[in-house]
Amino acid sequence: MKVVHYLNQFFGGVGGEEFADTPPNFLEGPVGPGKLLNQILPEGSQIVGTIVCGDNYAVENQQDIVSFVNAKVKEARADLFVAGPCFNAGRYGMSAGAVCEAVKSESDIPVVTAMSEENPGVDVYRGEVLIVDSGSSPANMRDVLVRIANLGAKLANDETVGPPSTEGYIPQGFLRTEFVEKTAAQRLAEMLMAKLKGESFEPEIPVTTFEPIPVPLMTTEIAKAKIALVTDGGLVPRSNPDNLPRAFSRVWGAYSIDERPKLLEEDFEVAHGGYDNAHVQQDPNRLVPVDVMREMERSGAIGSLHEEFLSTTGNSNPLENSRRIGREMAQRLKEAGVDAVILTST
Secondary structure, eight states: OEEEEEEETTTTTSOSGGGTTOOOEEEESOOTHHHHHHHHSOTTOEEEEEEEEOHHHHHHSHHHHHHHHHHHHHHHTOSEEEEOOOTTOHHHHHHHHHHHHHHHHHTOOOEEEEEOTTSHHHHHHTTTSEEEEOOSOGGGHHHHHHHHHHHHHHHHTTOOOOOHHHHOBOOOSOOOOOOOSSOHHHHHHHHHHHHHTTOOOOOSSOOOOOOOOOOOOOOSOGGGOEEEEEESBOEEETTOTTOOOSSSOOOOEEEEOTTOSSOOGGGEEEOOSSSOOHHHHHOGGGTSOHHHHHHHHHHTSSSEEOSEEEEOBOTTOOHHHHHHHHHHHHHHHHHTTOOEEEEEOO
């Protein structure tokens, strides 16, 4: 089995953040964690080449890195492509997911990567790419590489891949039919009895839970506060400069409203496919109420309105992706000295 391995500039031994703009380079044989992976691979298998690329370059030049990787994979006549492990490094995870998806599609060979569940690359690529759960600490490197090697060998040999709990990859959200000894009624009764007795049991369908978010205290008087408008309703300037999609948005935008008394119909449009937005198209202030906020600003009800509004598309957006977007928006608003936010939705 010939393997091509993808690493970022840190794990590839080039350097830290100051080398994040490094363009892709192909090196013969294993590099960095690839040396350990090379020892773990099944007998007769080897890493024939390693592609090292800076995180910034990869995310800012995705088509270039995808073309470069596909060309090198084909030249090497690889049987398996491995990226990472990326752990919790977001840019690394996004680029690893992108090149894995491209290799799987264009080169038609198996691909495996590894990330923490919190990595934004998981939300975006888990449906197409098998992602080993690496956790967030590189201290688990050997265990993660063992799972990558085992999973990669099964894929390359066209063997049946077991469930996530057995193979160690992050669930992809698919349900597969299989034969079991006990009927659904028997399994349900056993789970119910275990729950009543306070014993542990494993549900057959994952139960989504949400961590409680404490309500932050307002430390500034509202009459002196700087207020920002944020929306997940997809309002954008005409021509949609940030290319917000109508669903599954991975991006968000910040748009100036400085000195605008209100939003005008001819200046804005809606990039959202999940609701009837005709009324917003007619009057954008119905979604992002700049007109009312200006009245409150003039009357002294609030201190000031932040000079830009933030917007994304909430339609069918995975939870982890929404969390990432929220964190990025919050960071921008905190740096701008915003005291409170009015979040409008559909």
